[in-house]
Amino acid sequence: MPLGALTGGLVGQCAGRSTFSLREDNLWAHHLIEEARMWEYEHSVETTVTPEAIWRLWADVENWGAWNAEIEKIEIDGPFGKGARITMTPPGDDPVELRVTEAVEGELFVDEARFGDLLLRTLHRIDPVGRDRVRVVYRMEITGAGADEAGPQIGPGITADWPDTMAALIELARR
Template sequence: MWEYQHTAETVATPETVWRLWADVPGWRSWNAEIEKVEIDGPFAVGSQITMTPPDDEPILLKLTQVEENALFVDQMDAGDFTVTTVHRIEPLGDGRSRIVYRTEIDGPAADQVGPQLGPAITSDFPETVAALVRLAEAR
């Protein structure tokens, strides 16, 4: 298994961050690595998100866990490996929260695929989370 985690603290409320996460078409306003993004239903377990990075093929993600104002998990199933990303908001007290992005690559091909694909997927997490925090704190 390959794994990576990035965290950032914010004074934005979990509800504010959640509204930005649940607005899938709006992800482009804080994630520069998305050229196009669509969801095939509500922001709920079972819905599929099609995310297209700039100059790349669309990526199909399935929402596997959704807990309002707390977390959502998306998963890409590539057959011999899966990429699972957990997006979590942890209240810290004193009006602060921690945003956590955690990606795991698992499955029979994870040891071969993870070291190359993992950093390609997660390299923008610091910038993406920072942009999410800036937007959430401005609201």
């Protein structure tokens, strides 16, 4: 349920923005907002590529570098699915530990990374949009203490390559 619906419309939010407005006299809404501060970003692409072709590439973690230029090295600790741990090293950077928290074959997977009090949650989803068409969606949510400040600082750098990465994923899935 959207945050605005939970607070009776007192809260305004949009993707990539972490500022909120509320009536000063509503302490309940203020408490809810303090608990729900986040930074979010979503990018999607429509395609005729089959969900199975996209899923095959997602599940083949050790070859993510073939379609994601921001991966220098990647390892997974077992089969791709809920509970799997992935170590991903961006070029010239330290390794990032990811945990797959949800995986539904042919539909979606969610990975999470923790950095202190921050939780970076990325949803990768395939939505049917019509006959022989799907929408591939990537959505990042950064939550936790300081997310309203840290999110706008780190989020855009993390998600900047998503349009190119998703285009490469779709192109490889067509083959």
